[in-house]
Ligand code: ADP
């Protein structure tokens with residue numbers, strides 16, 4: 001494979017004060033890589049191998065296994081609507097546990113390690129609990145600890161609000177974003193994301209056993225995959241990486257296989273040759289629901305009032321379809337949104353039913369979105385025809401369609417999502433030899 005980066009860079013920045021040739025590497029290990037005590041020790045050994053090569057190592061760690069889900073369930077048992085501030089206090093404990101345990105395991109190998117919370121590591125965020133954004137990184141304590149020859153362990157997915165000084169979380173799966181943000185702030189040469197599969201594949205290996213590893217993928221395509229359900233990388237991590245120019249190496253913590261490099265498209269050298277590949281990957285998302293507003297008066301401004309109402313409730317919508325009105329001068333408008341926002345959206349719309357004058361509201365969370373992504377579709381006609389024909393041949397009815405320049409998405413019944421992913425994967429010639437191994441995790 002091509003080597004996207006030299007492993008012997010010039011001195012990267014002034015943070016160390018060493019003035020010499022220092023290679024800093026940020027490594028992130030996901031929850032499935034540290035699910036139990038044995039795994040923590042295995043990961044510790046792997047980290048130490050990197051340290052032995054002479055690199056400065058900063059590790060970002062996720063909570064063990066399904067800890068975050070379990071903490072959320074516990075909170076639900078105590079209170080149906082826990083205050084967001086307290087929920088963040090609770091959830092950040094998961095990463096804090098694994099960070100301390102990992103530091104202990106590294107210490108046992110004879111190397112020095114120090115663990116830090118996000119706040120201690122200088123991850124400064126907005127004040128929005130549950131979905132805070134990183135606005136600054138002040139890594140003074142990390143740099144100091146590296147200077148004292150420590151392996152630095154940072155609890156992922158968390159920070160501290162610049163304004164309220166409260167502890168925040170960055171959204172589910174956001175340890176990836178912590179890692180890339182630290183890599184950028186520390187001038188690390190690249191960011192390694194260790195997980196339970198061998199890289200980014202042409203489809204989720206849990207669904208398509210014959211999915212193929214993508215050796216190199218552009219930020220642009222990775223953004224579309226991540227935005228449309230491929231949870232292998234957190235969306236904001238890819239946005240951050242593109243903005244900061246950080247190359248991301250996704251690989252398994254369970255194998256030594258080469259993984260996937262996420263990088264600028266101009267640097268990509270390894271095929272499937274960009275010219276030839278029509279579709280880079282197929283992705284799916286089961287987290288959305290569909291709202292249909294029935295009997296909307298067919299006159300100017302009605303759609304605006306509906307979507308203003310949803311926007312005012314702070315809800316991001318995804319696809320929209322408006323049916324053509326037939327005889328009664330009314331129409332139906334359907335849109336998709338995160339299932340977690342369903343109740344708020346319905347309450348907000350019911351509150352304006354009288355003023356807008358629609359007749360009914362329908363809600364369906366038994367749907368899934370399946371998307372095909374690839375820069376190749378820009379220059380090739382007939383991609384939608386191939387996709388829709390494959391779905392039709394598999395007996396799958398399409399509920400909604402949306403497109404971007406390099407993506408086509410459809411809404412299908414939830415129970416047919418897997419079939420739709422497999423049908424599209426086969427139709428675009430992506431099926432391989434069964435290279436896709438899932439090493440761990442529950443797929444939750
Ligand atoms: P971690 O705990 O390491 O953060 P995640 O569960 O968040 O891991 O992400 C890894 C999972 O992403 C894989 O186990 C796989 O099921 C899923 N996944 C979805 N789409 C893809 C894809 N295109 N390539 C690889 N993995 C994918």
Ligand code: ASP
Nearest residue numbers: 062068157172173174175
């Ligand atoms: N533990 C957090 C989650 O499960 C963050 C992460 O794993 O990236 O969402």
Ligand code: MG
Nearest residue numbers: 030173231232
């Ligand atoms: Mg993840």
